[in-house]
Amino acid sequence: MQTLSLPCPAKINLFLKITGRRPDGYHELQTLFQLLDYGDTLTLKHRDDDKIRLLSALSGVNSEDNLVVRAARKLQACSKHIACGADIQLDKRLPLGGGIGGGSSDAASALLGLNKLWQLGLSLDTLAEIGLELGADVPVFVRGKTSWAEGIGEKLEPLETPELWYVVIKPDCHVSTAEIFCHEQLTRHDSPIKIATFLGGGTGNSCEPLVRKLYPKIDKALIWLEQFSPAKLTGTGACVFASFEDQITAQTVCEQRPNDIQGFVARGVNTSPLHRALGLL
Ligand SMILES: C[C@@](CO)(OP(=O)(O)O)[C@H](O)COP(=O)(O)OP(=O)(O)OC[C@H]1O[C@@H](n2ccc(N)nc2=O)[C@H](O)[C@@H]1O
Numbered sequence: 001m002q003t004l005s006l007p008c009p010a011k012i013n014l015f016l017k018i019t020g021r022r023p024d025g026y027h028e029l030q031t032l033f034q035l036l037d038y039g040d041t042l043t044l045k046h047r048d049d050d051k052i053r054l055l056s057a058l059s060g061v062n063s064e065d066n067l068v069v070r071a072a073r074k075l076q077a078c079s080k081h082i083a084c085g086a087d088i089q090l091d092k093r094l095p096l097g098g099g100i101g102g103g104s105s106d107a108a109s110a111l112l113g114l115n116k117l118w119q120l121g122l123s124l125d126t127l128a129e130i131g132l133e134l135g136a137d138v139p140v141f142v143r144g145k146t147s148w149a150e151g152i153g154e155k156l157e158p159l160e161t162p163e164l165w166y167v168v169i170k171p172d173c174h175v176s177t178a179e180i181f182c183h184e185q186l187t188r189h190d191s192p193i194k195i196a197t198f199l200g201g202g203t204g205n206s207c208e209p210l211v212r213k214l215y216p217k218i219d220k221a222l223i224w225l226e227q228f229s230p231a232k233l234t235g236t237g238a239c240v241f242a243s244f245e246d247q248i249t250a251q252t253v254c255e256q257r258p259n260d261i262q263g264f265v266a267r268g269v270n271t272s273p274l275h276r277a278l279g280l281l
């Protein structure tokens with residue numbers, strides 16, 4: 001097999017609590033990562049030399065900093081063969097810095113795809129460990145299941161959720177995850193909750209009050225979406241989302257969004273499209 005074309009699905013955080021801070025500065029959290037059937041596409045072509053070439057530049061991101069190239073280099077270091085190279089084409093649909101895990105998902109698809117293309121035979125456990133070095137959100141995409149998460153997002157327990165339709169919109173602003181986690185006004189000591197408490201409803205995102213205050217456009221987008229269904233921030237933003245029972249209602253809402261707001265409709269899925277494409281689950 002010489003070429004693989006793979007999906008890189010988005011995620012949303014159905015809730016997010018910050019329960020503490022580790023000595024290295026990373027925050028411990030609780031969240032529910034809901035995978036979506038919508039995302040980027042990564043095409044990997046085997047090369048007989050050891051070059052990693054990114055064929056599609058991402059505006060504002062140096063090729064060597066692109067998470068797919070960083071993932072490929074990390075995996076190359078695990079290879080005992082000399083001829084492990086790849087041409088990589090990344091077709092982006094997911095907005096950058098949206099809190100929907102685009103870069104992390106691209107990295108996970110690169111790890112799983114190149115593991116197959118280069119016949120490395122690494123387990124999902126090993127790939128999740130390598131992924132965690134690239135970002136706290138990478139392991140959930142490596143494991144490929146909608147999951148309850150703790151730690152910094154790497155302690156994962158699959159949780160089946162109703163496969164609802166989501167409207168995800170991105171106001172015209174960019175939120176840096178690091179900026180929010182460094183902010184003195186961030187709530188850092190939420191009490192941990194049980195799964196049953198989340199299922200009982202009403203659990204939100206602890207970053208939301210601060211992000212709404214710092215980014216009026218996000219506040220406005222939440223107010224707009226709230227007209228149709230309860231709306232929440234995903235991750236540290238900038239995207240916000242709301243759920244709907246059926247696709248047509250979700251599409252009708254999405255089409256009415258203000259002109260300066262990007263948006264899409266996606267179905268929540270319990271199993272990643274990446275793993276389905278690779279025949280892993
Ligand atoms: C908090 C979440 C929820 O999904 O936010 P989003 O990025 O999706 O908005 C993620 O776990 C983010 O994961 P990811 O985007 O991979 O974060 P990383 O690249 O590992 O970290 C970016 C920066 O955010 C801070 N950070 C990140 C995660 C975490 N649990 N605690 C932190 O303090 C650190 O300062 C780190 O340098």
Ligand SMILES: Nc1ncnc2c1ncn2[C@@H]1O[C@H](COP(=O)(O)OP(=O)(O)O)[C@@H](O)[C@H]1O
Pocket residue numbers: 058060061065066067068090095096097098099100101102103104106107177235237238
């Ligand atoms: N393949 C990639 N896709 C998106 N962003 C990338 C990628 N590689 C590196 N990045 C960098 O990672 C940052 C966060 O990306 P992204 O995963 O889209 O956001 P978030 O973690 O908020 O969901 C971007 O602003 C960009 O600088």
